[in-house]
Each structure stands twice: as structure tokens, then as C-alpha cells.
Amino acid sequence: MSYATDRVIADVTGPTAMPRKNGELVFGAPWESRAFGMVVALADEVFEWAEFRAELISEIARWEAADDAGEWSYYERWLSTLEAMLIRRGLISRVRLRARIVEVGDTQAHEHVHLHSGRKS
Amino acid sequence: MLGKDQTYLALRTKAIESLLIETGLITEESVDSIVRTYEQDIGPMRGAEVVARAWTDPEYKARLLENGVDAVNEVTGGGIDPKEIVVVENTDSVHNIVVCTLCSCYPWDVLGLPPSWYKAPAYRSRVVCEPRAVLREFGVVLDPKVEIRVWDSSSEVRYLVLPQRPVGTDGKSVGELAELVCRDALIGAGLVKA
Numbered sequence: 001m002s003y004a005t006d007r008v009i010a011d012v013t014g015p016t017a018m019p020r021k022n023g024e025l026v027f028g029a030p031w032e033s034r035a036f037g038m039v040v041a042l043a044d045e046v047f048e049w050a051e052f053r054a055e056l057i058s059e060i061a062r063w064e065a066a067d068d069a070g071e072w073s074y075y076e077r078w079l080s081t082l083e084a085m086l087i088r089r090g091l092i093s094r095v096r097l098r099a100r101i102v103e104v105g106d107t108q109a110h111e112h113v114h115l116h117s118g119r120k121s
Numbered sequence: 122m123l124g125k126d127q128t129y130l131a132l133r134t135k136a137i138e139s140l141l142i143e144t145g146l147i148t149e150e151s152v153d154s155i156v157r158t159y160e161q162d163i164g165p166m167r168g169a170e171v172v173a174r175a176w177t178d179p180e181y182k183a184r185l186l187e188n189g190v191d192a193v194n195e196v197t198g199g200g201i202d203p204k205e206i207v208v209v210e211n212t213d214s215v216h217n218i219v220v221c222t223l224c225s226c227y228p229w230d231v232l233g234l235p236p237s238w239y240k241a242p243a244y245r246s247r248v249v250c251e252p253r254a255v256l257r258e259f260g261v262v263l264d265p266k267v268e269i270r271v272w273d274s275s276s277e278v279r280y281l282v283l284p285q286r287p288v289g290t291d292g293k294s295v296g297e298l299a300e301l302v303c304r305d306a307l308i309g310a311g312l313v314k315a
Contacts, residue, residue, distance in 0.1 A: 027156075
């Protein structure tokens with residue numbers, strides 16, 4: 001397996017280029033940076049780093065053991081760990097989360113439609 | 122099982138963030154600030170500076186190998202959450218490479234965030250079993266007599282490699298030397314070239 005190909009970054013420049021460090025993207029997509037930032041913001045305040053790390057390790061191990069794991073995404077493991085911890089501690093509810101995902105999705109679809117139709121609501 | 126589709130992951134992330142903001146557990150600004158710090162301020166430059174200092178100051182190098190945290194703090198100005206940092210030195214007979222086999226433990230304070238490949242299952246498992254082959258894939262071909270040591274970083278200890286100073290750099294300043302030090306060499310996945 002070649003790791004060199006893993007480090008090839010799409011050649012995007014200009015205002016839409018993602019922030020780079022040493023010619024490499026720090027985050028593969030904006031949502032990854034938000035997932036990262038949330039955990040750092042919550043760590044030491046709402047949960048201990050050691051706990052998050054232990055849960056992340058379990059989450060990664062679960063993915064590695066699964067038959068239908070699909071494609072590897074580090075930050076998906078990270079996000080899943082955060083989500084599970086928040087739900088388990090009662091800091092967010094699974095029901096509200098599902099509803100909010102739908103709302104956010106609807107809002108974005110709505111904005112998308114209006115963007116393309118050239119009209120503002 | 123929630124899907125892996127990027128759009129869905131983005132929605133999930135946004136939903137979680139909005140709920141956390143509403144309950145007052147975080148603010149959007151605090152997340153922005155953290156992201157900005159890791160995208161712009163923290164990176165391998167600190168690690169490079171540490172290495173350049175070690176190459177030019179034998180007493181600093183001795184302190185670095187003895188107590189990584191304190192010596193690193195001399196360069197970074199301290200004030201950073203100190204996880205234990207242990208510095209391992211490359212020599213003509215030993216090459217060191219670092220991994221976190223369980224997740225992605227990495228010395229953020231001196232190197233910033235780890236690259237994707239460091240966190241991927243393939244690297245994490247293969248570098249322990251076949252480090253020489255993995256190094257070859259990184260373009261590092263070592264003499265068969267060179268011993269390879271693989272260090273497993275954890276929540277308690279983060280390893281940092283002190284690469285060898287390349288030949289032909291005698292006249293260079295600390296700043297110029299720091300510029301030669303690439304991030305991969307600090308993980309042990311690369312060598313520093315003059």
C-alpha cells in the first residue's frame with residue numbers, strides 16, 4: 001500500500017481553498033474541524049480527555065472488527081464517540097438530535113433551492 | 122447504522138453543535154477559536170525549532186533527551202498542557218519511528234495535528250509488524266544494519282523523534298536548520314535532507 005497517494009491533496013487555490021499546513025490539509029472537510037473543535041472545547045470541562053480517548057479507542061476497535069465497516073474516516077469515529085458520550089451523559093437527547101438533523105437538512109436544502117432559483121425567501 | 126455520506130456527517134456535526142450551543146455547553150466562537158489555532162498557529166514549526174536547537178547546543182540536547190517536556194517548554198515558552206514527551210534520537214545505528222496503535226496519540230503541542238495516514242488503521246498496524254517495509258513506502262531506505270525502533274505513543278507518553286542532522290549543514294543558523302526539518306522526520310517517517 002502506498003502512503004504517498006494518501007497525501008496527494010486536490011489542487012484547490014484561492015478563497016475556497018481549505019487551510020493548509022506544510023502543504024497538507026489539517027482537516028479534510030469543515031465538519032471535521034467542527035467535530036474536533038467541539039471535543040477540545042468540552043474536554044476538561046464536561047468530560048476528561050482520558051475518558052474521550054478511551055471511548056475513541058473502543059469506537060475505533062469496533063469499526064476495525066466490523067464486517068461491514070465501510071470506508072475509514074477518522075473523524076467519523078471521532079464524531080460517533082462524541083455523540084455517544086453526549087447522549088449517554090444525557091447532555092443531548094437522541095430524539096432531539098434526530099429531529100435537529102432533519103431540521104438542519106431541510107434548512108440547507110431550502111437555501112440550496114433558493115440559491116439556484118435566484119430568489120430569496 | 123448512520124451513513125458515511127459526507128453530507129450526512131456534516132449535518133450530524135452541525136446538529137450536535139447547535140444543540141450544545143443551545144444548552145450553553147459551548148459557544149460557536151470557542152469552537153472557531155480552537156479550529157483557528159490548530160489550522161494556523163500550532164504546527165511542526167515548534168518541533169523543528171526544538172530539533173535545530175538540539176543540533177546546535179549539546180547541553181540543550183542532553184536536557185531534551187533527559188526530560189522532553191521541560192526542554193520543549195524552554196522553546197515553546199511553556200504554558201501548554203504538558204503531556205509527557207519523550208524524545209528518541211536517531212543515530213547511524215538506530216532509526217526511530219512513532220505510532221499510536223490504538224487511536225492517534227501525538228505530541229500536538231510541538232507538531233500540531235497528526236496527518237491522516239498516522240491515524241489510519243493500515244499504518245497503525247503495519248508499522249509495528251513491518252516497519253522497514255513501511256519506511257520504504259515513505260521513501261526511507263535504511264541500511265539493513267540499522268536497527269528500527271517503533272514507539273507506541275499513548276495518553277501517558279508522546280514520542281518525538283530527534284532526526285540526524287544532515288551532512289553539509291555546518292554553516293547554517295538555527296533558523297535555517299529548523300527550516301530543513303520536516304514534520305515526517307519528527308515522526309520518524311522521513312529523514313532530514315540538507
